[in-house]
Amino acid sequence: MPRPTLARIDLDALRHNYHRACEKAGSARPMAVVKADGYGHGIAAVARALAKHAPCYAVACLEEAEAVRVAGLSQPVVLLEGVHSREDLSVCRQQDFEPVLHSPQQLQWLEGTVSPPVIWLKLNTGMNRLGFPAASLPALMGRLKSMPQVRIKGLMTHYACADDLSSTGTDAQNAAFIAAAEGYPELLLSAGNSAAHFRPRNPLFDWTRPGIMLYGATPIVGLSAADLGLKPVMSLESELIAVRDLEPGMTVGYGDSWRADKPTRMGIVAIGYGDGYPRHAGTDTPAAVNGQRIRLIGRVSMDMLAVDLNPAPDAEVGDRVELWGGQVSVDEVAASAGTIGYELLTGVTARVPRHYLSSVV
Numbered sequence: 222m223p224r225p226t227l228a229r230i231d232l233d234a235l236r237h238n239y240h241r242a243c244e245k246a247g248s249a250r251p252m253a254v255v256k257a258d259g260y261g262h263g264i265a266a267v268a269r270a271l272a273k274h275a276p277c278y279a280v281a282c283l284e285e286a287e288a289v290r291v292a293g294l295s296q297p298v299v300l301l302e303g304v305h306s307r308e309d310l311s312v313c314r315q316q317d318f319e320p321v322l323h324s325p326q327q328l329q330w331l332e333g334t335v336s337p338p339v340i341w342l343k344l345n346t347g348m349n350r351l352g353f354p355a356a357s358l359p360a361l362m363g364r365l366k367s368m369p370q371v372r373i374k375g376l377m378t379h380y381a382c383a384d385d386l387s388s389t390g391t392d393a394q395n396a397a398f399i400a401a402a403e404g405y406p407e408l409l410l411s412a413g414n415s416a417a418h419f420r421p422r423n424p425l426f427d428w429t430r431p432g433i434m435l436y437g438a439t440p441i442v443g444l445s446a447a448d449l450g451l452k453p454v455m456s457l458e459s460e461l462i463a464v465r466d467l468e469p470g471m472t473v474g475y476g477d478s479w480r481a482d483k484p485t486r487m488g489i490v491a492i493g494y495g496d497g498y499p500r501h502a503g504t505d506t507p508a509a510v511n512g513q514r515i516r517l518i519g520r521v522s523m524d525m526l527a528v529d530l531n532p533a534p535d536a537e538v539g540d541r542v543e544l545w546g547g548q549v550s551v552d553e554v555a556a557s558a559g560t561i562g563y564e565l566l567t568g569v570t571a572r573v574p575r576h577y578l579s580s581v582v
Protein backbone atom coordinates (compact mmCIF):
# COMPACT_ATOMS: atom_id res chain seq x y z
CA MET A 222 0.00 0.00 0.00
CA PRO A 223 1.44 3.43 -0.88
CA ARG A 224 1.53 6.13 1.80
CA PRO A 225 -1.90 7.80 1.76
CA THR A 226 -0.51 11.32 1.15
CA LEU A 227 -1.22 12.83 -2.27
CA ALA A 228 -2.04 16.00 -4.18
CA ARG A 229 -5.20 15.71 -6.24
CA ILE A 230 -5.04 18.06 -9.23
CA ASP A 231 -8.35 19.07 -10.79
CA LEU A 232 -7.58 19.95 -14.41
CA ASP A 233 -11.19 21.06 -15.05
CA ALA A 234 -10.72 23.68 -12.32
CA LEU A 235 -7.47 24.76 -14.00
CA ARG A 236 -9.30 25.27 -17.30
CA HIS A 237 -12.10 27.11 -15.51
CA ASN A 238 -9.52 29.49 -14.01
CA TYR A 239 -7.82 30.00 -17.38
CA HIS A 240 -11.21 30.95 -18.87
CA ARG A 241 -11.76 33.33 -15.96
CA ALA A 242 -8.47 34.99 -16.98
CA CYS A 243 -9.73 35.23 -20.60
CA GLU A 244 -13.02 36.71 -19.40
CA LYS A 245 -11.26 39.37 -17.34
CA ALA A 246 -8.60 40.01 -20.01
CA GLY A 247 -11.18 41.16 -22.60
CA SER A 248 -9.33 41.71 -25.87
CA ALA A 249 -5.95 40.87 -24.32
CA ARG A 250 -4.72 37.29 -24.55
CA PRO A 251 -3.47 35.43 -21.47
CA MET A 252 -0.21 33.48 -21.80
CA ALA A 253 -0.40 30.67 -19.24
CA VAL A 254 2.41 30.96 -16.68
CA VAL A 255 3.54 27.39 -15.95
CA LYS A 256 6.96 28.01 -14.36
CA ALA A 257 8.12 26.30 -11.14
CA ASP A 258 6.66 22.99 -12.32
CA GLY A 259 3.30 24.58 -13.05
CA TYR A 260 3.32 26.22 -9.59
CA GLY A 261 3.84 22.74 -8.13
CA HIS A 262 1.03 21.08 -10.08
CA GLY A 263 3.25 19.39 -12.69
CA ILE A 264 4.30 21.40 -15.75
CA ALA A 265 3.59 18.68 -18.32
CA ALA A 266 0.07 17.93 -17.09
CA VAL A 267 -0.80 21.61 -16.69
CA ALA A 268 0.54 22.59 -20.11
CA ARG A 269 -1.27 19.68 -21.77
CA ALA A 270 -4.53 20.47 -19.99
CA LEU A 271 -4.40 23.99 -21.45
CA ALA A 272 -3.20 22.90 -24.89
CA LYS A 273 -6.46 23.70 -26.69
CA HIS A 274 -6.96 26.95 -24.77
CA ALA A 275 -3.70 28.84 -24.22
CA PRO A 276 -2.04 30.34 -27.32
CA CYS A 277 1.27 30.76 -25.49
CA TYR A 278 3.03 29.66 -22.29
CA ALA A 279 5.43 31.53 -20.01
CA VAL A 280 8.18 29.98 -17.90
CA ALA A 281 11.23 31.26 -16.01
CA CYS A 282 14.02 29.45 -17.81
CA LEU A 283 15.11 27.33 -20.75
CA GLU A 284 14.80 23.99 -18.91
CA GLU A 285 11.16 24.72 -18.17
CA ALA A 286 10.50 25.73 -21.78
CA GLU A 287 12.05 22.44 -22.89
CA ALA A 288 9.71 20.60 -20.50
CA VAL A 289 6.78 22.20 -22.32
CA ARG A 290 8.11 20.88 -25.64
CA VAL A 291 8.78 17.41 -24.16
CA ALA A 292 5.13 17.44 -23.06
CA GLY A 293 4.25 17.71 -26.76
CA LEU A 294 3.14 21.34 -26.98
CA SER A 295 4.06 23.50 -29.97
CA GLN A 296 2.87 26.96 -28.82
CA PRO A 297 5.46 29.73 -28.35
CA VAL A 298 7.02 29.73 -24.88
CA VAL A 299 8.17 33.01 -23.33
CA LEU A 300 11.25 32.87 -21.07
CA LEU A 301 10.51 35.48 -18.41
CA GLU A 302 14.10 35.62 -17.13
CA GLY A 303 15.58 35.38 -20.60
CA VAL A 304 18.70 33.37 -21.38
CA HIS A 305 21.78 32.66 -19.29
CA SER A 306 24.29 32.28 -22.16
CA ARG A 307 24.76 33.17 -25.84
CA GLU A 308 24.29 29.50 -26.79
CA ASP A 309 20.83 29.49 -25.24
CA LEU A 310 19.75 32.02 -27.88
CA SER A 311 20.25 29.47 -30.66
CA VAL A 312 18.20 26.90 -28.76
CA CYS A 313 15.45 29.52 -28.40
CA ARG A 314 15.45 30.15 -32.14
CA GLN A 315 15.29 26.42 -32.96
CA GLN A 316 12.55 25.69 -30.43
CA ASP A 317 10.38 28.80 -30.95
CA PHE A 318 11.09 30.08 -27.43
CA GLU A 319 10.77 33.84 -26.94
CA PRO A 320 13.30 35.07 -24.37
CA VAL A 321 12.83 38.32 -22.52
CA LEU A 322 15.83 40.64 -22.94
CA HIS A 323 16.39 42.50 -19.71
CA SER A 324 20.13 43.17 -19.31
CA PRO A 325 23.11 44.72 -21.13
CA GLN A 326 24.82 41.31 -21.02
CA GLN A 327 21.95 39.62 -22.82
CA LEU A 328 22.05 42.44 -25.38
CA GLN A 329 25.73 41.71 -26.03
CA TRP A 330 24.99 38.01 -26.55
CA LEU A 331 22.24 38.95 -29.00
CA GLU A 332 24.60 41.18 -30.97
CA GLY A 333 26.91 38.28 -31.64
CA THR A 334 24.19 35.81 -32.64
CA VAL A 335 23.71 34.91 -36.30
CA SER A 336 20.13 33.65 -36.09
CA PRO A 337 18.52 35.14 -33.00
CA PRO A 338 15.07 34.21 -31.66
CA VAL A 339 12.07 36.49 -31.46
CA ILE A 340 12.49 38.54 -28.27
CA TRP A 341 10.51 40.59 -25.76
CA LEU A 342 12.12 43.71 -24.27
CA LYS A 343 11.72 44.12 -20.54
CA LEU A 344 11.32 47.65 -19.21
CA ASN A 345 11.75 48.58 -15.59
CA THR A 346 8.86 50.84 -14.62
CA GLY A 347 9.18 50.56 -10.84
CA MET A 348 9.67 46.94 -9.80
CA ASN A 349 13.44 47.62 -9.90
CA ARG A 350 14.21 43.92 -10.28
CA LEU A 351 14.89 43.29 -13.98
CA GLY A 352 14.67 45.40 -17.10
CA PHE A 353 16.08 48.40 -18.93
CA PRO A 354 15.09 51.85 -17.65
CA ALA A 355 11.94 52.88 -19.53
CA ALA A 356 13.63 56.14 -20.54
CA SER A 357 16.42 54.23 -22.29
CA LEU A 358 14.05 52.62 -24.81
CA PRO A 359 14.82 54.97 -27.76
CA ALA A 360 18.56 54.31 -27.42
CA LEU A 361 17.94 50.59 -27.00
CA MET A 362 15.69 50.45 -30.06
CA GLY A 363 18.36 52.31 -32.03
CA ARG A 364 20.92 49.68 -31.06
CA LEU A 365 18.56 46.82 -31.89
CA LYS A 366 17.75 48.34 -35.30
CA SER A 367 21.41 47.96 -36.18
CA MET A 368 20.86 44.20 -35.83
CA PRO A 369 18.52 43.60 -38.78
CA GLN A 370 18.17 39.91 -38.01
CA VAL A 371 16.55 40.60 -34.60
CA ARG A 372 12.75 40.59 -34.36
CA ILE A 373 11.26 42.31 -31.34
CA LYS A 374 7.79 41.04 -30.56
CA GLY A 375 6.88 43.35 -27.75
CA LEU A 376 7.56 45.28 -24.59
CA MET A 377 7.06 43.81 -21.17
CA THR A 378 7.02 45.19 -17.66
CA HIS A 379 6.13 43.70 -14.27
CA TYR A 380 4.12 45.19 -11.41
CA ALA A 381 5.43 45.46 -7.87
CA CYS A 382 2.16 46.05 -5.96
CA ALA A 383 -0.75 44.97 -8.17
CA ASP A 384 -1.96 42.64 -5.40
CA ASP A 385 -2.78 45.64 -3.21
CA LEU A 386 -5.91 47.34 -4.57
CA SER A 387 -5.24 50.45 -2.49
CA SER A 388 -1.73 51.07 -3.82
CA THR A 389 -1.19 53.70 -6.50
CA GLY A 390 2.19 52.37 -7.64
CA THR A 391 0.59 50.25 -10.37
CA ASP A 392 -1.00 53.35 -11.93
CA ALA A 393 2.41 55.03 -11.96
CA GLN A 394 3.95 51.94 -13.57
CA ASN A 395 1.21 51.90 -16.23
CA ALA A 396 1.79 55.58 -16.99
CA ALA A 397 5.54 55.00 -17.37
CA PHE A 398 4.96 51.93 -19.56
CA ILE A 399 2.45 53.68 -21.83
CA ALA A 400 4.70 56.73 -22.19
CA ALA A 401 7.70 54.54 -23.06
CA ALA A 402 5.73 52.52 -25.61
CA GLU A 403 4.44 55.58 -27.44
CA GLY A 404 6.00 55.75 -30.87
CA TYR A 405 6.33 51.96 -31.19
CA PRO A 406 2.82 50.90 -32.26
CA GLU A 407 4.24 47.84 -33.99
CA LEU A 408 5.23 46.32 -30.62
CA LEU A 409 2.85 44.25 -28.50
CA LEU A 410 2.57 45.18 -24.83
CA SER A 411 2.40 42.91 -21.78
CA ALA A 412 2.24 43.93 -18.13
CA GLY A 413 -0.52 42.15 -16.25
CA ASN A 414 0.05 39.35 -13.77
CA SER A 415 -2.96 37.61 -12.16
CA ALA A 416 -3.71 40.52 -9.86
CA ALA A 417 -3.99 42.97 -12.75
CA HIS A 418 -7.00 41.04 -14.09
CA PHE A 419 -8.95 42.05 -10.99
CA ARG A 420 -7.85 45.66 -10.64
CA PRO A 421 -10.68 47.93 -11.69
CA ARG A 422 -9.82 49.87 -14.88
CA ASN A 423 -6.28 48.51 -15.08
CA PRO A 424 -5.12 48.38 -18.72
CA LEU A 425 -4.37 44.80 -19.78
CA PHE A 426 -2.68 45.70 -23.11
CA ASP A 427 -2.14 42.89 -25.67
CA TRP A 428 -0.96 39.95 -23.56
CA THR A 429 -1.51 39.17 -19.89
CA ARG A 430 0.59 36.71 -17.86
CA PRO A 431 -1.65 34.98 -15.30
CA GLY A 432 0.07 32.53 -12.97
CA ILE A 433 -1.33 32.03 -9.48
CA MET A 434 -4.96 32.61 -10.49
CA LEU A 435 -4.79 29.61 -12.85
CA TYR A 436 -4.12 27.42 -9.83
CA GLY A 437 -7.03 28.83 -7.84
CA ALA A 438 -5.20 30.80 -5.16
CA THR A 439 -5.87 34.48 -4.63
CA PRO A 440 -3.66 37.11 -6.23
CA ILE A 441 -5.32 39.97 -4.30
CA VAL A 442 -4.66 40.84 -0.67
CA GLY A 443 -7.89 40.70 1.33
CA LEU A 444 -10.00 38.90 -1.28
CA SER A 445 -10.41 35.14 -1.40
CA ALA A 446 -10.01 33.08 -4.55
CA ALA A 447 -13.72 32.20 -4.27
CA ASP A 448 -14.58 35.94 -4.17
CA LEU A 449 -12.75 36.24 -7.50
CA GLY A 450 -14.58 33.31 -9.10
CA LEU A 451 -11.56 30.98 -8.98
CA LYS A 452 -11.64 27.27 -8.16
CA PRO A 453 -8.92 25.46 -6.18
CA VAL A 454 -6.90 23.14 -8.40
CA MET A 455 -4.77 21.29 -5.83
CA SER A 456 -6.22 19.34 -2.96
CA LEU A 457 -3.47 18.21 -0.58
CA GLU A 458 -4.66 15.18 1.30
CA SER A 459 -3.57 12.46 3.69
CA GLU A 460 -5.06 10.15 6.31
CA LEU A 461 -5.34 9.79 10.06
CA ILE A 462 -2.80 7.12 11.02
CA ALA A 463 -3.33 7.32 14.80
CA VAL A 464 -6.01 8.62 17.16
CA ARG A 465 -5.44 9.14 20.89
CA ASP A 466 -7.36 10.65 23.82
CA LEU A 467 -5.30 13.20 25.71
CA GLU A 468 -5.98 14.16 29.32
CA PRO A 469 -5.65 17.81 30.38
CA GLY A 470 -1.97 18.61 30.89
CA MET A 471 -0.69 16.18 28.24
CA THR A 472 1.41 17.58 25.40
CA VAL A 473 1.88 16.53 21.79
CA GLY A 474 4.91 16.51 19.50
CA TYR A 475 8.35 18.08 19.54
CA GLY A 476 9.13 20.73 22.11
CA ASP A 477 5.91 20.11 24.09
CA SER A 478 4.72 23.25 22.35
CA TRP A 479 1.03 22.47 22.82
CA ARG A 480 -0.61 21.24 26.03
CA ALA A 481 -4.22 20.03 26.37
CA ASP A 482 -6.31 22.23 28.67
CA LYS A 483 -9.28 19.85 28.42
CA PRO A 484 -9.89 16.24 27.33
CA THR A 485 -8.86 16.22 23.67
CA ARG A 486 -9.26 13.59 20.99
CA MET A 487 -6.11 13.96 18.93
CA GLY A 488 -5.33 12.61 15.48
CA ILE A 489 -1.97 12.11 13.74
CA VAL A 490 -1.95 12.80 9.99
CA ALA A 491 0.68 11.32 7.64
CA ILE A 492 2.02 14.56 6.20
CA GLY A 493 4.71 16.98 7.30
CA TYR A 494 7.31 19.47 6.16
CA GLY A 495 9.09 16.71 4.22
CA ASP A 496 6.05 16.85 1.94
CA GLY A 497 6.12 20.62 1.70
CA TYR A 498 3.53 21.26 4.40
CA PRO A 499 4.82 24.42 6.13
CA ARG A 500 6.52 23.89 9.46
CA HIS A 501 5.55 27.45 10.38
CA ALA A 502 1.86 26.51 10.36
CA GLY A 503 1.21 26.48 14.07
CA THR A 504 -1.62 25.53 16.39
CA ASP A 505 -5.03 26.62 15.02
CA THR A 506 -4.07 26.29 11.33
CA PRO A 507 -7.22 24.89 9.68
CA ALA A 508 -7.59 21.46 8.04
CA ALA A 509 -10.68 19.28 7.42
CA VAL A 510 -11.69 15.68 8.13
CA ASN A 511 -14.89 14.06 6.85
CA GLY A 512 -16.20 17.47 5.75
CA GLN A 513 -15.63 18.99 9.20
CA ARG A 514 -13.14 21.79 9.76
CA ILE A 515 -10.55 21.01 12.44
CA ARG A 516 -7.29 22.63 13.55
CA LEU A 517 -3.63 21.70 13.88
CA ILE A 518 -2.12 21.41 17.35
CA GLY A 519 1.57 21.47 18.23
CA ARG A 520 4.55 21.46 15.90
CA VAL A 521 4.56 20.05 12.37
CA SER A 522 7.12 17.19 12.10
CA MET A 523 8.86 16.01 8.93
CA ASP A 524 6.33 13.27 8.14
CA MET A 525 3.41 13.89 10.50
CA LEU A 526 1.31 16.52 12.14
CA ALA A 527 -1.30 16.50 14.90
CA VAL A 528 -4.91 17.70 14.76
CA ASP A 529 -7.59 18.35 17.36
CA LEU A 530 -10.48 15.96 16.61
CA ASN A 531 -12.90 17.31 19.23
CA PRO A 532 -15.07 18.91 16.49
CA ALA A 533 -15.12 15.55 14.63
CA PRO A 534 -15.44 12.95 17.42
CA ASP A 535 -16.35 10.13 15.03
CA ALA A 536 -13.16 10.51 12.99
CA GLU A 537 -10.99 7.39 13.07
CA VAL A 538 -7.80 5.91 11.72
CA GLY A 539 -8.00 5.72 7.92
CA ASP A 540 -10.23 8.80 7.48
CA ARG A 541 -9.09 11.27 4.82
CA VAL A 542 -7.78 14.66 5.90
CA GLU A 543 -7.64 17.70 3.61
CA LEU A 544 -4.74 20.01 4.39
CA TRP A 545 -5.82 22.45 1.70
CA GLY A 546 -8.19 22.30 -1.23
CA GLY A 547 -11.97 22.81 -1.53
CA GLN A 548 -12.78 23.01 2.19
CA VAL A 549 -9.73 24.84 3.49
CA SER A 550 -8.13 27.21 1.01
CA VAL A 551 -4.38 27.20 0.48
CA ASP A 552 -4.53 30.93 1.20
CA GLU A 553 -5.92 30.30 4.70
CA VAL A 554 -3.10 27.87 5.47
CA ALA A 555 -0.59 30.33 4.02
CA ALA A 556 -1.93 33.12 6.25
CA SER A 557 -1.52 30.85 9.30
CA ALA A 558 2.05 30.06 8.26
CA GLY A 559 2.97 33.69 7.56
CA THR A 560 3.44 33.13 3.83
CA ILE A 561 1.55 33.15 0.53
CA GLY A 562 -0.26 30.47 -1.46
CA TYR A 563 2.46 30.66 -4.14
CA GLU A 564 5.10 29.35 -1.72
CA LEU A 565 2.94 26.51 -0.42
CA LEU A 566 1.88 25.29 -3.88
CA THR A 567 5.38 25.42 -5.37
CA GLY A 568 6.80 23.84 -2.21
CA VAL A 569 4.93 20.51 -2.32
CA THR A 570 7.81 18.05 -2.59
CA ALA A 571 8.46 15.28 -5.11
CA ARG A 572 7.57 12.71 -2.42
CA VAL A 573 3.89 13.63 -2.83
CA PRO A 574 2.34 11.87 -5.83
CA ARG A 575 0.15 14.04 -8.04
CA HIS A 576 -3.16 12.44 -9.04
CA TYR A 577 -4.84 14.12 -12.00
CA LEU A 578 -8.60 14.42 -12.43
CA SER A 579 -10.13 15.58 -15.70
CA SER A 580 -13.44 15.20 -17.48
CA VAL A 581 -11.52 15.56 -20.77
CA VAL A 582 -9.63 12.44 -21.80
Ligand SMILES: Cc1ncc(COP(=O)(O)O)c(C=O)c1O
Pocket residue numbers: 254301379413414415416430431432433434440
Ligand atom coordinates in the same frame (compact mmCIF):
# COMPACT_ATOMS: atom_id res chain seq x y z
C1 LIG B 1 7.45 38.37 -15.07
C2 LIG B 1 6.30 37.63 -14.48
N1 LIG B 1 5.11 37.67 -15.10
C3 LIG B 1 4.03 37.03 -14.59
C4 LIG B 1 4.10 36.31 -13.42
C5 LIG B 1 2.87 35.65 -12.88
O1 LIG B 1 2.49 36.25 -11.68
P1 LIG B 1 1.22 35.76 -10.86
O2 LIG B 1 1.51 34.35 -10.45
O3 LIG B 1 1.14 36.69 -9.70
O4 LIG B 1 0.07 35.84 -11.78
C6 LIG B 1 5.32 36.26 -12.74
C7 LIG B 1 5.41 35.52 -11.47
O5 LIG B 1 6.35 35.55 -10.70
C8 LIG B 1 6.45 36.94 -13.28
O6 LIG B 1 7.64 36.91 -12.65
